Amino acid sequence: QSVLTQPPSVSAAPGQKVTISCSGSGSNIGNNYVSWYQQLPGTAPQLLIYDNNKRPSGIPDRFSGSKSGTSATLGITGLQTGDEADYYCGTWDSSLSAGIFGGGTKLTVL
Amino acid sequence: EVQLVESGGGLIQPGGSLRVSCVVSGFTVSSNYMSWVRQAPGKGLEWVSVLYRGGDTYYADSVKGRFTISRDNSKNTLFLQMNSLRAEDTAVYYCARGLVATVWGFDYWGRGTLVTVSS
Numbered sequence: 001q002s003v004l005t006q007p008p009s010v011s012a013a014p015g016q017k018v019t020i021s022c023s024g025s026g027s028n029i030g031n032n033y034v035s036w037y038q039q040l041p042g043t044a045p046q047l048l049i050y051d052n053n054k055r056p057s058g059i060p061d062r063f064s065g066s067k068s069g070t071s072a073t074l075g076i077t078g079l080q081t082g083d084e085a086d087y088y089c090g091t092w093d094s095s096l097s098a099g100i101f102g103g104g105t106k107l108t109v110l
Numbered sequence: 111e112v113q114l115v116e117s118g119g120g121l122i123q124p125g126g127s128l129r130v131s132c133v134v135s136g137f138t139v140s141s142n143y144m145s146w147v148r149q150a151p152g153k154g155l156e157w158v159s160v161l162y163r164g165g166d167t168y169y170a171d172s173v174k175g176r177f178t179i180s181r182d183n184s185k186n187t188l189f190l191q192m193n194s195l196r197a198e199d200t201a202v203y204y205c206a207r208g209l210v211a212t213v214w215g216f217d218y219w220g221r222g223t224l225v226t227v228s229s
Contacts, residue, residue, distance in 0.1 A: 050215035
């Protein structure tokens with residue numbers, strides 16, 4: 001069981017918006033930056049968001065991130081079928097002195 | 111162009127040892143923090159270890175005392191030495207580059223190398 005809790009799956013129609021939550025604690029999300037990754041089937045993860053809400057160059061602004069207290073959220077607007085993937089949140093846990101990932105959320109674009 | 115290429119995976123018996131490598135290009139392996147992340151078949155991502163620029167290392171509890179992360183600056187290569195391997199270590203092992211602009215975030219990943227621990 002992951003230290004960070006994500007919903008196993010979310011779904012929405014093309015063009016719609018979806019949010020994916022990531023819940024942690026004070027030793028991880030509460031006091032450290034959160035990053036988000038997209039993993040398309042059969043490929044390596046790709047960085048979508050870092051420092052809670054910053055996008056690397058090349059990542060469209062349809063993807064956004066936010067953090068409040070011990071939870072973080074990834075938002076995706078204008079859903080496309082190509083967005084179907086697994087999404088992971090990640091951060092550092094200061095108590096564990098270890099990196100951690102959420103269990104992952106499978107996005108289905110209906 | 112930044113590239114990370116893992117190698118060294120394969121089939122190994124329980125209790126055995128294996129060293130996986132990650133050759134990087136387009137940057138210097140010592141200029142960024144670097145991590146290993148693994149993914150068991152059909153499962154999620156699991157962080158394994160990090161090596162900071164200054165040489166500090168950290169490990170997941172599941173591998174502490176068995177795995178060692180290191181780098182060879184002359185070869186621009188990151189390593190993960192894995193000892194006392196168990197069936198639950200079976201996974202694709204990815205190396206990932208830490209994003210300099212932040213304390214935690216990985217902007218480039220290799221394609222991974224599969225390690226299978228089985229008799």
